[in-house]
Amino acid sequence: MSKDLSAPLLRTARLLDLVPYLNSNQGISVQDLAKDFGVSTAQINSDLTTLWMCGLPGYTPLELMDLEFESGYVTIRNALTLSKPRNISFDEGLALMLGLELLQQQIPLERKDLQTKIELLKDRFANQIGVPRAVTVSLAINPAIISPLIEAINASKDVEIRYHSLYSDEISVRKIAPLAIIEEDENSYLRAYCRNAKALRVFRVDRILSLSELDVELNGADTSMDLIDTDDIESEKIPYTIKIKQPTRDLVERFNLDHLFGENPKSQELTVELSSFSREWIQRAVLATGSDVELLSPPELRKEIANRAQLLLDRYA
Amino acid sequence: MSRKIERLVNLTIALLATKRFLTKSEIFRTVEGYEGTPETKERMFERDKDDLRTLGIEISLGSFDPVFQDEAGYRINSDTYQLNLGLLSPLDLSLLSLAAQCWQGAALDQAAHRVLRKLRSIGIPANELDIPAIHSKLSTSGRDIEIISSAISESSLLSFDYISKDLGSHNRTVIPFALATHLGFWYVASVDQKNQEVRIFRLDRMIGHVEKSSPQKDFEAPKDFDFYQSLSKSQSNKMAVFDVQKGKGHLIRNLAASSKDLGEWDRLEIPIVSMDNLRSLALWHGDDVLVRAPEELVEMIKTSLQEILADHE
Structure with missing residues (x-):
């Protein structure tokens, strides 16, 4: 729900959530508060000022919430009505339930204590939050x-x-x-x-x-380096150009041409300039398309692809 | 704008704090911010109620004493307003926090941030746990996952545009019944409403908005469906035969149903799901692979190679 909220509603939600947060984190600095809520410190200061004016009907000093700013640190008193956090929404519950599942896969199986504990939490919240059990998630990495x-x-x-x-x-x-x-x-x-x-x-x-x-x-190795310094790949990107005879979903995904999605480029020949860190990859990728793609440049890779194709043909002859 | 926000917060506090239903006139009299003609106040209040509902705050309507048919009043039930996860130990809280942190920078990042703040607002200290919190690397719009999950829980119809193999987009209407991830991608299993057959879709191949509509009460999810099996195992009795050089072709080896040692080479049997994919796989591996069967696949590879040669000469 909250992704499409208008600015005033987002701010209302933040004010309502600030109160229990302050209540449980008394004396928190304005900087930390801004960071935790993902907004600027100016915004948090303005939120706190607004909150200061809110309270129970009557609006005598007794009924208002007491906020204390002391050199950049905030405490709150008299916030009884809003002191508990708001209920979680469906998407928040979903994040929690599926997060528990991901967590369970990361914890070594020997830690039976934690495994059981997570299983119990999942059971407990599945009904309460209404996340169907048929929604599952597994780590992308082993x-x-x-x-x-x-x-x-x-x-x-x-x-x-x-x-x-x-x-x-x-x-x-x-x-x-x-x-x-x-x-x-x-x-x-x-x-x-x-x-x-x-x-x-x-x-x-x-x-x-x-x-x-x-x-x-491990004895102190220098940890400063660039990502590109691997065994697999060369240090500089190699520009290359391909002609796509007939765009397909496989080609879009193989060559990362996401921008073609939804443009309905049906049956249109097109030429694209790309780059890759690996010559080996370019050659293999072009071959793997099975003649749906022609490499236009660089010429030496073009020649190499022709050589490979000839070599393979000879073996099938 | 800030006055409206103040009014919304004050209204929430007032309706939450009251033990009995507050009538509209009481609200207009006591909650700060309702000004103007009776009609203006009335309109303001209606909008405010809608706004709070959008925030997930339910206002209940009732009367103080049903016997005397009083004027109807309003309040917010604290049980529905407040987070109630039951009794939580510090360990529970730590596990829930770590669970939310799994989504950092991934699909449900935003919702996870919000729930994390709520967990930190409960006021229970979390235990330090020596569990590595790693990121899930499951991207794709979190919004789709949310809509699809709630459609599963209600057996609602979903419709979306889906990119087909030839890059055309086709509108699909399905009833989803399971959502799962496999190797970093999200998949939804569903019953296609056009032909009542089970279909699996990859979420990142959906384009535009995913629309959820009315729940289908009499829908029953297929019982013998195994998501993991359908995603990971190639279900086919027909086999292709690939000779693969020792120490090479790891991707192909992963797919093999059987393997026979031929000395410098291994002979692998690969279940045939898609001939196009197998051709692609064979060509990617160049001279580390020689396809022996079926003849049709060998011919496809030869034709492709001739065309590649003609294109690049």
């Missing part, structure tokens, strides 16, 4: 990889991983000191110091096939 990985990062322990490099289609085993998980472009990446390459590397978390702990303490 929990058997992610939870030991995070443990290793926190404990500064080395791990050994089996990693699938998609573009070169190779599986390698590496000893790494995992440093941090970075979220970018809808994917999770692991930044790590690779003991084999003796350099910093970035791995796609979903391509780590298995992981085992090594009992070695």
